[in-house]
Amino acid sequence: MTRSSSSPAAEDTPHPYGLGPRAAAVLVFGASAAVLVVEIVALRLLAPYLGLTLETSTMVIGIALTAIALGSWLGGRIADQVDPRRLIGPALGVAGAVVALTPAVIRTTAEWAPAMLLLIASLTILVPGALLSAVTPIVTKLRLTSLAETGTVVGRLSGVGTVGSIVGTVLTGFVLVARLPVSGILIGLGTLLVVGSAVVEWRTRGWSGSPALTLVVVAGGLATMVAPGGCDAETRYHCARVVADPDRGSGRTLVLDGVRHSYVDVDDPTVLKFAYVRAIASVVDAAFPQGEPLAAHHLGGGGLTFPRYLAATRPGTRSLVSEIDSGVVRMDRDHLGLRSEGGIDVRVEDGRLGLRRLDAGSRDLVVGDAFGGVSVPWHLTTVEAMTDVRRVLDRDGLYVANLIDHGGLAFARAEVATIGKTFEHVALVGDPADIGLDPTAAAEGGNLVVIASDRPVDVRATQKALDARETGWKIATGDDLTSWIGDAQPLTDDHAPVDQLLQPYGPRSSR
Structure with a gap:
């Protein structure tokens, strides 16, 4: 038996619906890529309001997958009942309009109706994700002309869609977020989708219903300019702002994703406003002779408050800082008075990788102050990470x-x-109720500072320094600390459920 010669040549003949193989591939590729762009950018858009936690990432990924499944199912079902040529243009156009409006809608909701934020955020991912995911089964329906080519058409378009998703992911993570603000990415994507809608309408139906959608995109861009929640800079990881202190002309607060991360006095680095920074200064000043220069490594930079303090109070100190966000480093230089001199060397790198590059016994002090949202990145919390910290410290290091x-x-x-x-030696400083030293008061949580060394911690000198800085904090060691720890299990690279253990529900004032 021989097959009809018409099937192999079907790709070369005009399609009855006016949708050739290349146009079909472009539509599926672009729609699939757009879904992943929306998903990744949504994580960054929501971070200032929900935090950069595992739960937030899981929610966004789950909604995106739901949108893909829903869109694929409904798109195929509707394409069997309605002329597919009537579906592609509206799907792209409406998705584009929603995407373009998303920054203004999310930021306005977070400001004026925070209780509705989860619902609105879910819809801004679900609606365009479902509409864009419906494009693949609709286009597949248009391309199928005979059962003989079903496998080829479905397989090809499925592969093209997967490649589109990969390109959308890589392009967003490595290029777009590094070069464009979140609002710019979404408005630009929305514009492209509306333009695509107009082209499809013209090619398949001979007219364009896009003017109204174009106006929506323009409105979205204008609304984003006046919507609340703007940033001085959208970095790779944060929505960053610098807020002037109305009570102190030289005071500046670095705000990342809505949380006050650092307070810097650009004229006087010895001014330490946040209690936890005063506590860290108290611990270090009690552990090392006054004025003695140190070799320090800092995991996390933020506004570089403590490295500046060390440079001012211990001339000759060499501070190496691992700060993963290059945008924050630019904010330090452009808005917070960071100069190249002063013994502070900032490297844009992951803190764990930065530790591995240091020689054994090369540091007197390591300071851990790295945060994603309000949680320490999990890979900086484990036994293995602490082993790296201990390796780079000298014998009396802290x-x-x-x-x-x-x-x-x-x-x-x-x-x-x-x-x-x-x-060998560990101590904890914090509010007495939080560290178990005041049984009459309920723990509220907030900042705690942990101290660790292979030499004994001078409890009396540390407490004296804490009192001198009026922190109101106490120090717990020995049996008191053991009782406070209870049956808590150590964290390891194999099991570190930091986001599940963390309770980030206190006041979002400072870290």
Whole structure:
């Protein structure tokens, strides 16, 4: 038996619906890429309001996958009942309009109706994701002319859609976010989708219904300019702002994703406004002779408040800072008075990788103050990470870390237990109620500072320094600390459920 010669040549003949193989591939590729762009950018758009947590990422990914499944199912079902030529243009156009409006809608909702934020955010991902995902089954329906080519057409378009998703992911993560603000990415994508809608309408139906949608895109761009929640800079990881202190002309607060991360006095680096920074200064000043220069490494930079303090109070100190966000470093230079001199060397790098590059025994001090949202990045909390910290410290070196937790303080307890697995001597400073030294008061949580070393911690000198800076904090060691830790299990690279242990529900004032 021989097959009809018409099937192999079908790709070369005009399609009865006016949609050739290349046009079909472009539509599927572009729609699939757009879904992933929306998903990734949504994570960044929501970070200032929901935090950069595993739960936020899981929610966005789950909604995006739901949109893909829903769109694929409904798109195929409707394409069997309605002329597919009537569906592609509206799907692209409406999706584009929603995408373009998303920045203004999300930021306005977060400002004026925060209780509705999860619902609105879900819809801004679900609606365009479903509409764009419906394009693949609709186009597939248009391309199928005989059962003999079903496998070829479905397989080809499925592969093209997957490649589009990959390109959308890589393009967004490595190019778009690094060069464009979030609002610009979404408005630009929305514009492209509306333009695509007009082209498809013209090619398949001979007319364009896009003028109204074009007006929506323009309105979205204008609304984004006046919507609340703007940033001085949208960096790779944060929505960043610098806020002037109305009570102190030289005071500046670095705000990342709505959280006050650092306070800097550009004229006087010894001014330490946040209690946890005063506590870290107290610990370090009690541990090392006054004025002695140190070799320090800082995990996380932010506004570089503490490196500046060390440079001012301990001339000759060499501070190496691992800060993953190059945009924050630019903010330090452009808005917070960071100069190239002063013994502060900032490297744009991941903190864990930065530790590995340091020689053994090369540091007197390591300061842990790295945060994504309100949580320490999990890979900086584990026994293995603490082993790296201990390796780079000299024999009398000191590790000091800022922690944030609320509620039952489950993460803080686990992290102190983790550090205790690595260092011989561990202490904890914080509000007496939070560290178990005031049984009459309920723990509220917030900042805690953990101290670790292979030499004994001078409890009396540390407490004296804490009192001198009027922190109101106390220090817990020995049996008191063991009782506070309880049965908390150490964190490891194999099991570090930081986001599940953390209770980030306290006031979003500072870290």
